Amino acid sequence: MPIKFSKAEKVFTLTTKNTAYIFSIACDRYLVHQFYGKKNVRYTPYKPYTVSFSPYRKELGNTWSPDVFPQEYSFFGYGDYRTAALKLRGADGTGVTDFVYSSHRRFNGRMPVEGLPFAEADEHVQTLEVKMIDSVTGCELLLYYTVFYEEDVISRHMILKNKGQSPVKIEKCMSMTLDMQGCDYDLVTLYGGHCVARRYQRAPLHHGMQSICSRIGASSPQYNPFFALCGKKATEERGDVYGINLVYSGSFLDEIEVDQTDCTRIQTGLGEENFGYTLLPGEQFCSPEAILTYSSKGFGQMTRNLHNFTRNRILPQNSLKKPHPVVLNTWEACYFNIDEEKLIRFAEESAKTGFDMLVMDDGWFGKRNNDRAGLGDWQENPDKFKRGLKTFVDSVKEKGVSFGIWIEPEMVNPDSDLYRAHPEWCLRVPGREPLLAREQLVLDMSNPDVVEFLKNSFKKTFENVSIDYFKWDMNRHMCNVGSPALPPDRQDEVPFRYMKGVYALLKWFTEEYPDAIIETCSGGGGRYDLGMMRYGFQIWTSDNTNPYSRTWIQRSSLLAYPAATMSCHVSNPRDDLKALDFRYKVALGGMLGYELNILNMSEPIKAEMAREVKEYKSFEELIRLGDYYNLVSPFENDFSAYYYTDRNRKEFLFSLIEKKDTAPRSTKPLKIKEAKADKNYVDLLSGSRYTGKELRDGLILPLTGEGNTAILMHFSEEP
Ligand code: DGJ
Numbered sequence: 001m002p003i004k005f006s007k008a009e010k011v012f013t014l015t016t017k018n019t020a021y022i023f024s025i026a027c028d029r030y031l032v033h034q035f036y037g038k039k040n041v042r043y044t045p046y047k048p049y050t051v052s053f054s055p056y057r058k059e060l061g062n063t064w065s066p067d068v069f070p071q072e073y074s075f076f077g078y079g080d081y082r083t084a085a086l087k088l089r090g091a092d093g094t095g096v097t098d099f100v101y102s103s104h105r106r107f108n109g110r111m112p113v114e115g116l117p118f119a120e121a122d123e124h125v126q127t128l129e130v131k132m133i134d135s136v137t138g139c140e141l142l143l144y145y146t147v148f149y150e151e152d153v154i155s156r157h158m159i160l161k162n163k164g165q166s167p168v169k170i171e172k173c174m175s176m177t178l179d180m181q182g183c184d185y186d187l188v189t190l191y192g193g194h195c196v197a198r199r200y201q202r203a204p205l206h207h208g209m210q211s212i213c214s215r216i217g218a219s220s221p222q223y224n225p226f227f228a229l230c231g232k233k234a235t236e237e238r239g240d241v242y243g244i245n246l247v248y249s250g251s252f253l254d255e256i257e258v259d260q261t262d263c264t265r266i267q268t269g270l271g272e273e274n275f276g277y278t279l280l281p282g283e284q285f286c287s288p289e290a291i292l293t294y295s296s297k298g299f300g301q302m303t304r305n306l307h308n309f310t311r312n313r314i315l316p317q318n319s320l321k322k323p324h325p326v327v328l329n330t331w332e333a334c335y336f337n338i339d340e341e342k343l344i345r346f347a348e349e350s351a352k353t354g355f356d357m358l359v360m361d362d363g364w365f366g367k368r369n370n371d372r373a374g375l376g377d378w379q380e381n382p383d384k385f386k387r388g389l390k391t392f393v394d395s396v397k398e399k400g401v402s403f404g405i406w407i408e409p410e411m412v413n414p415d416s417d418l419y420r421a422h423p424e425w426c427l428r429v430p431g432r433e434p435l436l437a438r439e440q441l442v443l444d445m446s447n448p449d450v451v452e453f454l455k456n457s458f459k460k461t462f463e464n465v466s467i468d469y470f471k472w473d474m475n476r477h478m479c480n481v482g483s484p485a486l487p488p489d490r491q492d493e494v495p496f497r498y499m500k501g502v503y504a505l506l507k508w509f510t511e512e513y514p515d516a517i518i519e520t521c522s523g524g525g526g527r528y529d530l531g532m533m534r535y536g537f538q539i540w541t542s543d544n545t546n547p548y549s550r551t552w553i554q555r556s557s558l559l560a561y562p563a564a565t566m567s568c569h570v571s572n573p574r575d576d577l578k579a580l581d582f583r584y585k586v587a588l589g590g591m592l593g594y595e596l597n598i599l600n601m602s603e604p605i606k607a608e609m610a611r612e613v614k615e616y617k618s619f620e621e622l623i624r625l626g627d628y629y630n631l632v633s634p635f636e637n638d639f640s641a642y643y644y645t646d647r648n649r650k651e652f653l654f655s656l657i658e659k660k661d662t663a664p665r666s667t668k669p670l671k672i673k674e675a676k677a678d679k680n681y682v683d684l685l686s687g688s689r690y691t692g693k694e695l696r697d698g699l700i701l702p703l704t705g706e707g708n709t710a711i712l713m714h715f716s717e718e719p
Pocket of ligand 1: 331361362406473475521522523524540542543
């Protein structure tokens with residue numbers, strides 16, 4: 001039983017394959033966090049103690065102050081001075097609540113997260129529901145703990161029910177609190193910007209608040225919602241590491257606070273700056289789902305836990321199980337100059353090269369000849385498609401490739417028929433000019449009429465057109481966020497309602513086009529999160545296709561997200577076979593595609609691309625579904641090395657990538673520790689043979705110092 005409750009001690013124990021999460025009920029009212037970490041180790045139960053000036057209830061004695069003990073979920077205003085998870089403003093106007101344990105139940109399966117994406121759970125997964133009640137507001141709080149035993153993941157979310165007589169306003173909403181003893185940790189976050197998203201940062205925790213958040217209306221390139229806390233000495237293979245993430249794609253808040261008692265509070269959720277929600281009597285609110293994992297074996301195991309979880313529980317299973325198509329995307333080759341005849345020739349060359357799909361990027365619809373017009377008018381441009389979209393797509397397919405198309409449903413250009421007809425359908429604040437970014441405004445996805453309109457226009461345009469893939473883009477940050485469809489006292493609900501509208505439309509796409517796959521994108525990786533991954537089979541990793549930048553962007557993405565989610569394109573090698581080889585080998589960190597004008601490529605380049613695609617297909621499954629082992633990370637070194645391996649450790653895809661400024665020398669032994677000592681292996685790419693012991697002891701490889709160089713090896717176990 002992954003979830004146990006000791007009636008005598010009033011202790012809940014949640015166990016996964018390697019971890020335990022323990023908390024108890026104290027004084028018949030408080031939920032006290034006891035331990036999260038390695039399973040079957042002795043932990044010291046929390047002992048209450050007094051801290052001067054900390055408030056307490058007389059009947060419980062001064063050792064039980066909400067300010068001191070580790071909580072399972074924290075509330076505003078009742079004596080816990082650390083950052084709160086929930087702030088509710090009820091009829092008394094104070095914001096004070098005091099939720100008290102009431103009951104609990106365990107069940108197989110999980111509680112869905114209404115209107116938001118959440119992890120898939122069958123009846124083998126168990127959930128604990130703990131009910132707490134605040135007597136003054138009359139609100140009921142349900143805390144959910146879903147235990148994914150095999151993946152070593154526990155997920156948490158909450159539902160708040162207003163069972164009182166008056167409306168309550170949720171002013172801050174976090175999906176979970178985790179109060180840990182001690183503060184000797186480093187914090188790892190992924191920060192950045194457009195083209196430089198997910199830069200790795202590791203810094204010691206300090207007393208006080210540390211937080212990362214997005215305010216842009218998307219999970220953002222500025223800060224990814226994922227973060228990790230690790231022991232000071234934690235490495236790839238050793239030490240305690242906690243990984244935390246949120247299944248949500250909008251603005252979020254991650255908080256880490258080290259308090260006066262040297263304890264660390266961790267929270268993730270919607271926050272308060274970009275959030276508010278009024279619950280009328282009888283209504284309920286559901287927070288996004290938070291994901292927790294723990295590894296006692298360093299970052300590598302944390303990463304593999306998160307990869308397994310994302311593959312098993314988040315990604316759409318139908319597309320994960322099949323080889324991902326190798327696409328030729330038109331963006332860097334054509335930009336907005338979509339030309340029907342040219343693209344049919346692209347399709348023809350693609351088929352000859354072995355690409356599976358042609359993806360027609362931006363520029364095919366409305367008056368979209370540049371980024372100043374057309375967004376919102378989702379009908380093909382008749383000047384560009386003289387015989388209509390259907391005939392064009394049929395012609396592409398006749399050449400022997402499948403077909404993908406770019407859309408950006410959430411946006412509108414002021415120069416569009418849609419905006420002229422419905423200026424009130426974009427996010428705006430009365431009396432203020434909506435600000436442009438990339439020449440576009442944001443549609444009010446919190447308004448169901450807008451979502452309905454979009455469904456109908458896509459339905460009409462794609463009627464009888466056989467689309468195999470949608471690239472769903474989103475190319476600006478939000479500001480002046482207001483919805484003309486909501487009253488003034490509901491305006492702070494817009495960011496959350498917006499995301500619900502986006503998810504509703506994404507869900508509609510998956511149902512309306514069940515055989516099509518969706519690649520999501522936000523100026524590259526601006527919405528690289530578990531929410532988007534629930535609908536899209538992969539994400540365009542970054543608009544930066546420079547292979548050197550891609551090396552670290554891909555490595556830091558892999559820290560939290562599996563290779564199956566990473567769309568990696570080879571861009572124009574400029575007739576240089578060596579550059580092509582390097583770009584290809586870098587792109588093999590994730591799912592391969594190409595983004596170049598195939599009509600301009602020389603015969604040797606085309607022949608080499610054809611060879612690459614064939615080779616890639618021989619090990620694509622290893623990348624898509626394999627376990628990832630990082631050997632040398634590009635953050636601290638002048639080269640990087642990693643390998644993917646299958647569950648049975650029969651195959652290994654090994655890669656070494658030199659940075660531009662690598663010093664020529666030999667590497668230290670690069671140990672493929674997962675190889676079996678008693679087996680022999682052949683590198684299928686060179687034909688060289690190795691014993692398992694040699695691979696385990698480590699490969700010592702030459703670093704050329706020339707840049708543009710990578711080594712790829714595909715080891716296969718010999719019978
Ligand atoms: C941003 C994306 O990241 C690019 O790949 C491309 O699709 C453009 N948008 C098109 O506008």
